[in-house]
Structure formats: structure tokens, C-alpha cells
Amino acid sequence: MGDVEIEEVNGGVNGGAEVHQGEEGLGRGRGEGNRMYLLWEELTVALPNFGNGPTRRLLVGVTGCAQPGRIMAIMGPSGSGKSTLLDALAGRLAGNVVMTGNVLLNGKKKRLDYGSFAYVTQEDILLGTLTVRETITYSAQLRLPSSLTRQDIDGIVEGTITEMGLQECADRLIGNWHLRGISGGEKKRLSIALEILTRPHLLFLDEPTSGLDSASAFFVIQTLRNVGRDGRTIISAIHQPSSEVFSLFDDLFLLSGGEQVYFGEAKMAAKFFAEVGFPCPSRRNPSDHFLRCINSDFDIVAEALKGSNRITELQNTLDPLAHLPTAQIKSLLV
Ligand SMILES: Nc1ncnc2c1ncn2[C@@H]1O[C@H](COP(=O)(O)OP(=O)(O)O)[C@@H](O)[C@H]1O
Ligand SMILES: [Mg+2]
DSSP states (O other): OHHHHHHHHHHHHHHHHHHTTTGGGTTOTTSGGGOOOEEEEEEEEEEOOTTSSOOEEEEEEEEEEEOTTOEEEEEOSTTSSHHHHHHHHHTOOOTTOEEEEEEEETTBOOOOOBTTEEEEOSSOOOOTTSBHHHHHHHHHHHHSOTTSOHHHHHHHHHHHHHHTTOGGGTTSBOOBTTBOOOOHHHHHHHHHHHHHTTOOSEEEEEOTTTTOOHHHHHHHHHHHHHHHTTTOEEEEEOSSOOHHHHTTOSEEEEEETTEEEEEEEGGGHHHHHHHHTOOOOTTSOHHHHHHHHHOTHHHHHHHHHTTSTTHHHHHHHSOGGGGSOHHHHHHHHO
16 A cells, blocks of 8 residues: 555656646646547557467457547446556556557647646545645645745645535545545545646546445536536546436447447437337436446356246346347447
8 A cells, every 4th residue: 555655646746847848738727729639540459469369359449539528438348448448548558458540639649748638547546644635735736836836726726625526525534444534435536636636638537436326426427527617528437327427428438348339429329229229218227228238247147047947037027138148239239
């Protein structure tokens, strides 16, 4: 744990030095010139096997784009390549994989500069013995340009606390395994607060609502929407959102086994599934329906239960989808 925390601080110090180059970008996040259109074409990420069997493809020729002022959900079963897609877009793939295809930022092929984008990882790396306000203040002091005065920094810190809805817990300890602290939802909003201090125009998040109850999850994504309102481009991998959370997203990118199933407006996805022959039952959460259609784990469960006498019960209770293997459903969708 200690090592991880030290690494984070180092990251901040290094980052602090680099921020100076991109300084003019800071504080101008609301300007028109900083709008980011991110486009990816035929993106394939492969894991070479060096002669030991076939190359495994983690992403297979996916194409899409993200626009300013909109928030995109990347959805799919576990292992379908959501984090891989985020990493590929942010230019932070692991060294052992090979990427082909294009990632274009405002029409140009270029690396994302430090400070222009932020990435909120799935794990929160926070120091449990600090309060929320202390954490944001230290991070601001490390990462914001040293030309800013103390008052400027305090202003940014307080603004960020309000923006992320952290006023009530600002002076509470974060806590850890043996110290009672803030809730999971508050931790996640704090992690996002730390990343938006430098006013990035492009924000990536990996499963920010995992492990949260539906109300906290809703609060996190609702806050994100507010962050995105002034023209930021937001892309978030998300796991099993409730229908309320799902409805907060503008766009949807649906993956299954590294393949693209759907890309487009989130509210049009139900129509797409219905047209292919899999309408969402009226009282089912649409995102559950989409994942049910493409998650091949259900086949494995059905296969495992076949010998058991409970399967008859299962067949009676589940809908027609249960009689069609997901591989078959997927072939109709992709
Ligand atoms: N650097 C890597 N080396 C080997 N396998 C990887 C690497 N990155 C991802 N994978 C594999 O690719 C698949 C997709 O992973 P990931 O993108 O993390 O899925 P998700 O985020 O949708 O759960 C998984 O089976 C994972 O084990
Ligand atoms: Mg993941």
C-alpha cells in the first residue's frame, strides 16, 4: 500500500513540472478552442503469442467517436475489452500488446499531452489518514502551476469540492481498512475531483460506479454530467448501470469479446436491438437486456446446469433468449 501511495505522489511531482509547458491550457477549460473530438478507426489490439499458438485479439477493428459536451458509456461483459479500449484511446496500453488503426484527436494523429486529458482508474489511490480537503489541496499544490497564488489555489480547491458535491465530507478523514472514513461514492467523487483539478478537456474513467449502491452510482454519474456540461469530452467504462444511471449517458459503445456490437446514441440502442429481433421486455432495465444478449457466460451457465434437474425450471422461467445461445444472438448483432 505504502509503495503505491509514494508512486502517486511522484507522479504528481513529475506532472507538476510538465504542467508548465501546457500552462496556457489551464483554467481555460471552458474556452471554445479546447473542444476535443476523439475519433478511433479500425482499432485492433492484439496480444502476440510469439509462435505459441494464434495471436489473441483483445479488440477487433472497433470504430467510434466521442464529442465535446457529451458523455459516452463503454459497456460489455467482464473481459470484453472495455479497459483495453480506454487504455488504447488514452495511449497507455501495456507494453506487451500491439495496436493497429488510428486514434485521431480533432482530426489529427497525435499523442495526448499531459494536462489535456485525465484518467480515473478503477482503484482509488488515496491516503486514508488525510481529510478530503487536505487531499485535494495537496494534489492542487503539486499539480497546478507554481505561478498561481495561494488564494488562486484555494479558490480552485473550494470550487472543485463544490463541483463534485463533497462539501459535506470535506473535513472528514478518508479512512482505510481500520479507520472508518468516507463512503465509497464519496471516495470515487474525490478521485474524480483530483483528476479534474487541472481542468482536462478529455476525461476517461474506468468503471467509476463498481461496488456502489444505485443511489451513490447515480450521484457519481450525475456529477460527471455536470463536469461535462461546459464542453468536456467524457468516456467512461461502466458495469451494469441501473436504468436511471444508463439514462444519464448520451452515447453508448457496446463491446462483446472485443467486437463492436453497437455504437451510437444510447437512447437508440433499444431500437437497434428490437430491429435485429431482440426487443427489450417492457419491465426490464435496457442495459441489463443488452448485456444479457451478448454475455456468453450465460451459455456456460446453461451448459453447466444441463445435467441438473433444475434446468426444466429455468427454461420455464426465462424468456425466449434462454433458448438461443449468445454466440448465435451475437452473430445477428455484430
Ligand atoms: N496487457 C495484457 N496482457 C494480456 N492480456 C490482457 C492485457 N490486457 C488485457 N488483457 C486481456 O484482455 C481481455 C480484456 O480485458 P479488459 O479490457 O481488461 O476487459 P474489461 O475491462 O472489459 O473487463 C481480458 O481477457 C484480459 O485478460
Ligand atoms: Mg476493466
